[in-house]
Amino acid sequence: MPAPTNRPTLESVRALPVGEIAALPADLLALLQHEAATALKAAKTVADWLDGAIALRFSDRARQLRREAGKDTGSVRFEEDGVGIEADLPKRIDWDQHHLAALVDRIRAEGDDPLEYVEISIKVAERKYAAWPSHIRSKFEPARTVRTGKESIVLTLAEDVR
Numbered sequence: 001m002p003a004p005t006n007r008p009t010l011e012s013v014r015a016l017p018v019g020e021i022a023a024l025p026a027d028l029l030a031l032l033q034h035e036a037a038t039a040l041k042a043a044k045t046v047a048d049w050l051d052g053a054i055a056l057r058f059s060d061r062a063r064q065l066r067r068e069a070g071k072d073t074g075s076v077r078f079e080e081d082g083v084g085i086e087a088d089l090p091k092r093i094d095w096d097q098h099h100l101a102a103l104v105d106r107i108r109a110e111g112d113d114p115l116e117y118v119e120i121s122i123k124v125a126e127r128k129y130a131a132w133p134s135h136i137r138s139k140f141e142p143a144r145t146v147r148t149g150k151e152s153i154v155l156t157l158a159e160d161v162r
Contacts, residue, residue, distance in 0.1 A: 010035050030155035062087030 007028055013021055021029075058080075065076040066089065073091040077084065104114040114120070129137060129144070 008032070010039060026155065027157060030157050033155050058085055058087060062089070 008016070008024070010032060013032060024032075061078060062076050065078060066072065066074065069076065073089045075086055075088040077086045079085065100118065104118060104120065107114040107117060124140065124144075129140065
């Protein structure tokens with residue numbers, strides 16, 4: 001039987017204030033982070049497996065109910081063995097951007113305002129922006145705002161570093 005350790009477990013860390021967790025030695029934080037990532041991956045695998053089994057069991061019935069309701073997407077509700085089941089098949093729409101641009105040009109050419117029909121969004125790929133010559137980039141800089149995303153910090157124990 002392995003000797004008991006005095007280090008906190010994932011379960012015990014849950015009850016600690018963030019400041020106390022932050023004060024733990026870096027090697028313990030690295031171990032806890034690794035354990036949490038492993039547990040999360042395992043839980044995600046089980047959740048995906050269960051979702052697959054549930055879909056296998058109920059998706060045909062949901063598809064039949066949608067067909068009977070005359071719809072291809074959306075929510076349907078039914079019950080089995082006293083359990084309420086809601087199956088939602090969301091609608092995802094993709095628009096051909098080149099075709100839309102041509103339609104906007106045609107609407108504008110016919111004297112109408114395309115903004116009454118569509119939302120227009122112009123994006124610049126950061127990789128392309130970085131490759132532009134400075135005289136072009138300087139014209140776009142007033143329209144550019146840089147925001148940061150959520151920082152990710154991964155701890156690696158010294159033995160793991162190669």
